[in-house]
Structures are given as structure tokens and as C-alpha cells.
Amino acid sequence: MEYHSKVRAYRLKNGWSQEQLAALSALSVRTIQRVENGERASLETLSALAAVFQISVHDISDESIGTEDAMDSKILEAESRVKQEIHFYTAxxxxxxxxxxxGLLNFIFTPHKxxxxxxxxxxGLYLFIVWLRLFIFSQKLMQWQKMRVQKLLRK
Structure with a gap:
């Protein structure tokens, strides 16, 4: 169930009108109408509504939002990786x-040098370094990067 349906369901469950919900949540009636009509709500709006309904924001928010963002980032990472591989194979x-x-020119014109x-x-050395970075170290670098970000966020 999407969050706009959940908001309407919670509002009706409590027997409130849109005006009453707006007054309790300190939001405008127009904002309540927008949310119930399916327009995207901000995190602050969802937080205010969740507080009025005495539930968590996670319970009221659309759970697929996070997974869609995660899938989008994975798709972008995969597309980037494919572009890097194509660039490597072209090089x-x-x-x-x-x-x-x-080699042919060297053999024909100056075979003694x-x-x-x-x-x-x-x-060849340059291509070998690119190959190492792309196919050997890329996963390890990404893992290290994620660990480092998590470590910095904990501070």
C-alpha cells in the first residue's frame, strides 16, 4: 500500500476530517489533500503525519522508495562498469x-634497431595497470571505500 493510501486509511480510522488532521499535524489542508491524492510528500510532512498517528515514519512511508533508489544506484554502477570495460577493450x-x-614498420625500415x-x-604497461585496476582491484577498492565511509559516519 502506498503512503497516500495509508494516510487516508489512518485518517479515516481515527474518524478525522482533512481539516482536523491538518490542525493536529500543523500542516495545511492543501498539503493533506496533496498527500492523499498521491503527490510526493517530503520527509518532514511524513514525520508530522506519523507523529499524529503515533506510528513511525517507516510505517507510513512507501517502503519501495529506498529499494528503488538502491536499484537505480546499482544500475548506474553496472552501466559505468560496462562503459569502463568497453573503453579498456577498445584501448x-x-x-x-x-x-x-x-612492428611492421620497424621490421621493414630499421630491422637492425x-x-x-x-x-x-x-x-603495454599502461594497459596492464588499467587492467589491474578494472578487473582485480575494483571490488577491493569499493569494499574499502564503503568501510571507510561507515567508519567516518560512526565518528
Whole structure:
């Protein structure tokens, strides 16, 4: 049951009109009407109504609000992760293509000098570090980040 239905049900259960509920909760009649018509209520409004009904805000609020926000954040995290992986694989494909061309040019024009090793090694080291960060350390970093935030919030 959504919170606007709960507010109406609690109001009728107590036998109050919208005007009486507004007076008891120190809210305007228009605010009560908006809440009962399904418009989104602020936390302060829900707190005032919960206090009048002598229940917790959790009992009156829409429980799916928190789970929807959590799902939205998980979806955004997953989309971000996929974009990072696509970026990595694109860079890897570019690395293979460019280094192959450079190797071919090195072999054709200056076979006695292996200058191609420097760009291959430098770019390869960079891609290896990105790979470690993306596929090995990302979960550990996120866990550490969450632990650190929780620790700071406890202070």
C-alpha cells in the first residue's frame, strides 16, 4: 500500500476530517489533500503525519522508495562498469593494431634497431595497470571505500 493510501486509511480510522488532521499535524489542508491524492510528500510532512498517528515514519512511508533508489544506484554502477570495460577493450584493440603496424614498420625500415620495444612496453604497461585496476582491484577498492565511509559516519 502506498503512503497516500495509508494516510487516508489512518485518517479515516481515527474518524478525522482533512481539516482536523491538518490542525493536529500543523500542516495545511492543501498539503493533506496533496498527500492523499498521491503527490510526493517530503520527509518532514511524513514525520508530522506519523507523529499524529503515533506510528513511525517507516510505517507510513512507501517502503519501495529506498529499494528503488538502491536499484537505480546499482544500475548506474553496472552501466559505468560496462562503459569502463568497453573503453579498456577498445584501448586494447587499438594497442594491438598500432603496435602491429609499428612492428611492421620497424621490421621493414630499421630491422637492425628495435625501437618498437619502447612504445610497446610503455603502452603495454599502461594497459596492464588499467587492467589491474578494472578487473582485480575494483571490488577491493569499493569494499574499502564503503568501510571507510561507515567508519567516518560512526565518528
Amino acid at each position: 586494447l584493440a587499438s594497442y594491438v593494431l598500432v603496435c602491429s603496424i609499428l 628495435l625501437w618498437v620495444i619502447w612504445p610497446i612496453a610503455t603502452w
